[in-house]
Amino acid sequence: MLPKLVIFDVDGLMLDTEARWQEAWQIKGEQYGIPDLGKKTFLKCVGRNGAEVEAIIYEDLKDYENPLEILKEVRAYGSQLLDERIDIKKGLVELLEFLKSQSISIAVATATIKTTTYERLSRLHLLDYFDYILCGDEVQLRKPHPEIYQKVIEHFHVLPQEAMVLEDSYVGVEAAYRAHIPCVMIPDLAMPQDKQKQETMAIVSSLLDVIDLLKDEMINNQEPTMLTYIKETPYQLEWNVYHIQEITQELVQLYLQNDYNSIWLIACGSSFNGAQCAKPFLMKYLHCDVKVISPMTFVYSEHQMTDKDFVVVISQSGRSTNCIQALKLLKDMKKQAVGLTGCIDSPLKEYGDRVIDYSMGIEKVGYVTKGITVLSQYLMLFALEVSLKKGLTNQKDYQAIIEELKAIPSRHQIMQKQTKDFYQKHQCEMTSMDISFLIGFMQSYGIALEGALKMAETIKMPCMAYEAEEFVHGFNLQLTPRYTVWCIDGCLKGSQRLIQIYQAINSVTPHVYAITNSPDIDDDHAIRIPFEMTEPLLMPLYILPVFQIIAYQVSEELQTWNTHPRFSQFKNYIQTKK
Template identity: 35%
Template sequence: MTMEKDMRYYVEISGWRMEQNLERRNELLSELTELYRKSERKDLCIIASGSSLNGAMAAENFLRKYSGCRVLLISPTEYLDYRREEAKEYFCIAISQSGCSTNTIQAVKGMREDGTLAIVLTGNLEAELQKDADYFIEYGVGNETVEYVTLGFSTLTEYLMLFALEVGKANGKLKDGAYQKLLEEIRISCRANSEMYRQAELFTRKYYREFLEMEKAIIISDGAGMGAAREAALKFGETLKIPALYYESEEYIHGPNMQLTPEYAVFFIDANEKHNRMQEIFAATGLVTDKIYMVTNKKTEFSERVCSVEIPVRNEVTPLFTVVLFQYIAAVVTMEKNQFKCHPLFEKFEEKIHCKTENYMKRNRKESKRCADM
């Protein structure tokens, strides 16, 4: 790959990298799996924020269904201020792709104070968080050198799914046949990620002007797709700098839909194997705004405004490819509109409140200037 390592580059290589990680899963998972097997705490608590929390949410249904454990997903603030005692009962994993999130650093310090083994998953083994962790494990993303991460979300989601399989096997939840079948569905979904990238290129070209003009967006999903929807809303907010909300499909039609006007862009992620209710909501939304879009792995009756890769996999693995369109739109539109800079007053906000360490802030200021100058 010779493409400039910008945001779009990392979206493009996600499927390829996930296939690589699948093949080297024993190497990537061995340390964490061994720590889990030795632990007296068998239920899982994941502490993360931002795209790392979204990646964990995208894997949550898979974790719950196939690990044989209770699964608790919480932010560092929720851990530190509200659920610290509860978390002591769990095998805890903190996640920070950058290794520089100040809230995760504080959570890891809290884990050590409580005598909880401080296990951290990261994409940056040189980060400041290293000195506070008992175990600092790279989960297969490498150092993604742009501020708005995409590869990190996808590889983390896959990593946690693969970890669920190892835990499920250790707990006697999964027999070898089921284990192998789930591995194959993950492999199919990694390849679907690459195919979805190609579909996203075509789809974005077709609706290019609408995406350039998009001023507010809603993302609708259900099941495992809620993690992908939350990540899509985050990406649109931080890159396109527009209000972006996400809702579960039935919750959307219980009030949030009342804000709709023809100016809204509404995206649907439909990977529900049980029925086509979301497609009915998609059609109804189209009576208010023309700017409706669907991501799916299912056959639909709609020939327009659908970005699809038709593969028969269970809902729990679909976040591995359904997020791609949103990542691609964010990457392309941000670059085309040169929207790397925030409002001038945002500098005052950053002077007052930091969510990353100073070293990270310095690096990303240089990166933002480089992107703006391209």
């Protein structure tokens, strides 16, 4: 059910004012010899009232003379910049038009004073879209107090659950939460943290995504879906890159305690696949062998380790019984039992000597999407930090990878769009898949493993992944025109061989597709990667959503979420979660 009322914040949400303010803070800071005034201090002030901003300034600029004079100059310069130009945020007009088309009431609740708010909205020809506007000088208490949102819903005589708030700031999200109004966060300068993830119904990349949320009826009390977390992933990836040292520090310190020759990553399911996606990157930047092994293979047979082997057990949920058994065995062998998890408050911490959070945030849907991508990234960030500290990578190359990692969130969003367009074009074929193979080399083999798992567990069809060359040495003999095959180009060694394999498969079945930029594959059978890659080993971070979205879209259309009735007996015999 659509909301009866949508309430918009202004600065940073509808209007790109925060970027102009940050520019003003940074420029004035540099004039006073304060290089981080715009990069750090300003971010603390976003969404705060005047008194709170002054308190922050006093604290951050306590070593400087006349901090309030600096603030006064910043405010004057920021106002000047905003008088010169204000841009509206992407998707704003489209969203407003959509809301009008659905006869949904539209309101503004902003901390900005009335005269400024009306002047800016009028200047940008937005004023007529809104049915009601409530400003900061018309309420007693500022966000994060819920007063402003409470007054708006009182004006429209709607219940909190019948409305929806759109916010970009921490204080705005908290205000909506305290007013008990469902809130969607569209982050501007400040990336969401665990608190915002708990206080919002969704976190999306732009106002255009809000239209998708409304169309998908992902509002009010409806449970999140795979798509919710696919859309959240870019923000977690971005946050993690900017906090690389903080989130990897514990694992990096453990690794640097010894001169290891190899790394063992013990994991199952999507965690196994995520480790496989990251494995080539780890091997390249750590100059060591990396072994990805399932927990029970480790427990039953392959546990002949030396002191030169660094062993990590990975469980996203922290509840996998086989991972717990692996940690128990490590302790029995008097080896260090290190666990890596996306849920630190889980049974895993009872069995590990050290259990580390890989900074995934929250994912409540069992069909893992955000978790595997963030795990792959975390392992790569860990490798990068160790590589720099051990002198295996110089500062220049390290920074180049960091810059490409910063571009990953936008690439993830681009590949979401590419996949949705591809799906619409091939909807009939996608919803008619019977048996599927996914093949690739190196990091693309990891993507193939996860793609096969995701489609098998959601669409409920036979779906298998193979290293590409292994596929053509026997498994290909069963091919018929009814089969679907996905070829994932790793854009490195083996790329040309993969294209040859694609062409061979195409001679048997028309249902063969590639994720590639090769001109040898026509557009009708390709999902293109429309950007330059400096380090193709980072590909899993933006190619994984391709199969996540296809799995979700097909499962949603065919309604294949439920298992066979007989499957209810399965858990009477085997428990996989503690």
